[in-house]
Amino acid sequence: MRHDLGQRLVQSQTQKLILSPQMRQYLRLLQLPLAQLKATVEQEIAENPVLEETPKEILEDGSPAPTTEETPERTSDTDELRFDETLRSLNQLDENFQNGAYEPEDLSLPETREVNRNKDYRESLVTQKESLFDYLLWQIGFLELSEIEHRIAEEIIGNLTDDGYLSLPLEEVAQICGVCMEEAEKVLRSVQSLDPAGVAARNLQEILLLQLERKGPEAELAKQIVKDHLPLLEKKQWNRIAKQLKVTPEEVQQTAKLIAHLDPKPGRTFHGEEPIAITPDASITRSEKDDGKFQIEIHDEELPEIRISPYYRRLLKNQKLDSTSRRFLKEKIQAAIDFVKALNQRKSTLQRITEEIVAVQPSFFEKGFSELRPLRLKDISQNLGIHESTVSRAIQGKYITTPQGTLPYKSFFSSKLETAEGGAESQKSMMEKIRELVRTEDSRHPRSDQEITQLLQKEGTKIARRTVAKYRDLLKILPSHLRMQK
Numbered sequence: 001m002r003h004d005l006g007q008r009l010v011q012s013q014t015q016k017l018i019l020s021p022q023m024r025q026y027l028r029l030l031q032l033p034l035a036q037l038k039a040t041v042e043q044e045i046a047e048n049p050v051l052e053e054t055p056k057e058i059l060e061d062g063s064p065a066p067t068t069e070e071t072p073e074r075t076s077d078t079d080e081l082r083f084d085e086t087l088r089s090l091n092q093l094d095e096n097f098q099n100g101a102y103e104p105e106d107l108s109l110p111e112t113r114e115v116n117r118n119k120d121y122r123e124s125l126v127t128q129k130e131s132l133f134d135y136l137l138w139q140i141g142f143l144e145l146s147e148i149e150h151r152i153a154e155e156i157i158g159n160l161t162d163d164g165y166l167s168l169p170l171e172e173v174a175q176i177c178g179v180c181m182e183e184a185e186k187v188l189r190s191v192q193s194l195d196p197a198g199v200a201a202r203n204l205q206e207i208l209l210l211q212l213e214r215k216g217p218e219a220e221l222a223k224q225i226v227k228d229h230l231p232l233l234e235k236k237q238w239n240r241i242a243k244q245l246k247v248t249p250e251e252v253q254q255t256a257k258l259i260a261h262l263d264p265k266p267g268r269t270f271h272g273e274e275p276i277a278i279t280p281d282a283s284i285t286r287s288e289k290d291d292g293k294f295q296i297e298i299h300d301e302e303l304p305e306i307r308i309s310p311y312y313r314r315l316l317k318n319q320k321l322d323s324t325s326r327r328f329l330k331e332k333i334q335a336a337i338d339f340v341k342a343l344n345q346r347k348s349t350l351q352r353i354t355e356e357i358v359a360v361q362p363s364f365f366e367k368g369f370s371e372l373r374p375l376r377l378k379d380i381s382q383n384l385g386i387h388e389s390t391v392s393r394a395i396q397g398k399y400i401t402t403p404q405g406t407l408p409y410k411s412f413f414s415s416k417l418e419t420a421e422g423g424a425e426s427q428k429s430m431m432e433k434i435r436e437l438v439r440t441e442d443s444r445h446p447r448s449d450q451e452i453t454q455l456l457q458k459e460g461t462k463i464a465r466r467t468v469a470k471y472r473d474l475l476k477i478l479p480s481h482l483r484m485q486k
Helices: 021-030 034-047 072-076 083-099 132-140 147-157 170-177 181-192 204-213 217-228 230-234 238-245 249-260 310-316 323-360 362-367 377-384 388-395 427-439 449-458 465-474
Strands: 051-053 124-126 276-278 282-286 294-298 306-308 399-402 405-408 416-418 424-426
Touching (some): 132 147, 147 170, 238 249, 377 388
Antiparallel strands (some): 124 276
């Protein structure tokens, strides 16, 4: 069989979505939270020589001081954001220079914001804490361990979960370290003697027993219950436990309270403590003047105030500048203009999205999650005429300060449930109502999922019992028979 391996021209038609560099720049900045955006702006200033931070010197009368490179007359120049006009001026400048018809054009750009602008918004910083591994490693330094025992201890603490459980079978630890099980068990007991109590246990029962051993003789009944009757304890079957241990139900119930105060996850005080900074991108406050309406403020006070350098703008108009340098300056100025435009588009998009949230959720800002209305990304995108993915990018990882606290943007979005009147209620407000019904129930006669369903239906919400059960599980609320206290 003959194969033709020659070159041929083949014409095909395909569809591709090609984003312009300006659009990619905008989408990149849009998804950045404020803290990361500040770092990005500072990096752009460092990499683009024509971009500079606006001087913040203030005169005695409170007005911005003119720089040595700019005279006060420049404050009336073309607005920073008139990009198309500025680019046309750059192109015309280049043509005039090449044709010998050079006429100086004023390309100066004023400051983008007032210099003396102070905003009040909250920033929450969580500092880094010592890890569980480092804490345990420090403690084993005080134990009298041989070199091989020290290695076994390091292997054990290196295989702990964030909650403090030993995730690797002890047989594997012994095999890795080349020791027998007896020696591995001995070192494990040494590690389990460290703080926090219960660390390096292999299951819940062992964690509870390790913690009870430190409570002395008064915890003997508790140790018996955990060791032999843990399944009955989980179901609160006090009478059966009392009968088997030959004690009173009241003693069992009192002991159960002691067990309930033990920590089933001794390592959790250490995990999840990586340094994070939650900086709200926006805030919503109630106006004291305008009939109590909600005011929106997009925070950008921490961002450097940037502009196109006057020096490079004047340099571009120099007739003696060679073509290579002129082309380089034009590219850098256009990149700077695109960056400033993307910054302002980001702020505008976030402002419009926040306005939509306020328009849909006014009751939430007054009363909390029980009044949260259903809202989807699709609803916002349709109202603003932008794509859903753009809305998703805009709210990703961002927080907003509200009268109800500082919350992630995504907390305002929730699917809807129909009401008997034909309206809609959000999933989150429904979960809040279920939580409240459980909180206010009689602990001796807790409400079943069916009873909760009926109460909600009386209020006009169409909801099935299985949906109530699902929401209850999401809220980590036990079934009614496990919530009952006799």
